[in-house]
Amino acid sequence: xxxxxLTSISYNGDGLVPAIIQDVSSSRVLMLGYMNAExxxxxxxTGRVVFWSRSRRELWRKxxxxxxxxxxxxxxxxxxxxxxxxxxxQVGAACHNGxxxxxxxxxxxxxxxxxxxxAS
Amino acid sequence: xxxxxLTSISYNGDGLVPAIIQDVSSSRVLMLGYMNAExxxxxxxTGRVVFWSRSRRELWRKxxxxxxxxxxxxxxxxxxxxxxxxxxxQVGAACHNGxxxxxxxxxxxxxxxxxxxxAS
Numbered sequence: 001x002x003x004x005x006l007t008s009i010s011y012n013g014d015g016l017v018p019a020i021i022q023d024v025s026s027s028r029v030l031m032l033g034y035m036n037a038e039x040x041x042x043x044x045x046t047g048r049v050v051f052w053s054r055s056r057r058e059l060w061r062k063x064x065x066x067x068x069x070x071x072x073x074x075x076x077x078x079x080x081x082x083x084x085x086x087x088x089x090q091v092g093a094a095c096h097n098g099x100x101x102x103x104x105x106x107x108x109x110x111x112x113x114x115x116x117x118x119a120s
Numbered sequence: 121x122x123x124x125x126l127t128s129i130s131y132n133g134d135g136l137v138p139a140i141i142q143d144v145s146s147s148r149v150l151m152l153g154y155m156n157a158e159x160x161x162x163x164x165x166t167g168r169v170v171f172w173s174r175s176r177r178e179l180w181r182k183x184x185x186x187x188x189x190x191x192x193x194x195x196x197x198x199x200x201x202x203x204x205x206x207x208x209x210q211v212g213a214a215c216h217n218g219x220x221x222x223x224x225x226x227x228x229x230x231x232x233x234x235x236x237x238x239a240s
Contacts, residue, residue: 004226020140020149027147029140032203047234069239075230076223079215083152085223091236095199103196103205106124110195114167116211119189 001076006041010082016052017084021094023101024073024087030094031102033062035084047072049088068092121196126161130202136172137204141214143221144193144207150214151222153182155204167192169208188212 011017016034023030033051035043039059042050049070053060063069070088077084095102131137136154143150153171155163159179162170169190173180183189190208197204215222 001225001227003229006228008226018138018152020152022149029142029149029205032138032140032198044228044230047231048239067240069236071234071236071239072230073232075228077226077228078152078222079217079219079225080222081226083222084228085149089236097199099199102198102200102203105121105199106128106197106201107121108126108164108195108197108204109123110164110192111167112193114191116189116191116209119168119191 004077004081006037006044008081009037009040009077009084010080011037012082014054016054017082019049019051019084019086021049021070022085022087023090023094025089028101029103030070030088030090030100033060040084043072043086044075049086063091066092066096068094070094124197124201126157126164128201129157129160129197129204130200131157132202134174136174137202139169139171139204139206141169141190142205142207143210143214145209148221149223150190150208150210150220153180160204163192163206164195169206183211186212186216188214190214 036052039050074087156172159170171180194207
């Protein structure tokens with residue numbers, strides 16, 4: 001895997017890149033947040049995950065209020081440089097609802113038994 | 121975890137919701153794609169992952185060209201209903217570059233040794 005610089009990231013029209021946060025120990029996907037160039041820079045420089053809050057329109061260092069901080073363990077970039085995967089050591093619950101993951105509360109019923117043979 | 125309906129999803133200004141695709145066996149995050157209401161509906165009804173291609177502006181059923189299809193195993197929705205986590209059985213490589221994951225090619229150097237004690 002090659003190292004690339006912060007300036008290689010493709011931000012969307014709002015100047016943001018989606019950041020998937022994954023627990024480095026359990027591999028559970030914890031949440032999806034958004035970063036602008038400044039918050040991504042702070043994330044890689046300080047080792048703590050910093051988002052851009054789209055609702056509050058401000059930098060949001062995860063855990064400053066709750067204590068549930070996210071410690072950076074790796075930052076991977078996808079093939080189009082327009083999505084980021086941050087593996088973290090999560091302190092406490094990732095979700096503001098108190099659950100381990102923001103994906104712990106709801107699911108959509110789906111067809112989940114299709115096999116490769118049936119699909120081909 | 122409660123079941124919710126397709127109509128509960130919050131789409132962004134472009135009518136899209138980001139969908140994280142995770143391998144159900146390895147837990148590797150494979151890619152991030154986008155779905156509109158139609159592609160999400162097709163994904164849950166057919167059991168194959170269907171995205172909305174932002175570049176081609178058309179439905180994109182993963183694997184129709186490459187054979188590298190994604191079979192749906194669960195569809196989870198986050199606490200704000202504006203992001204989706206789809207666990208899949210991946211056939212072949214998820215990335216068009218031939219790698220298992222779209223996050224296999226590049227990383228950003230970061231501070232990765234911060235401890236909870238140091239951060240507090």
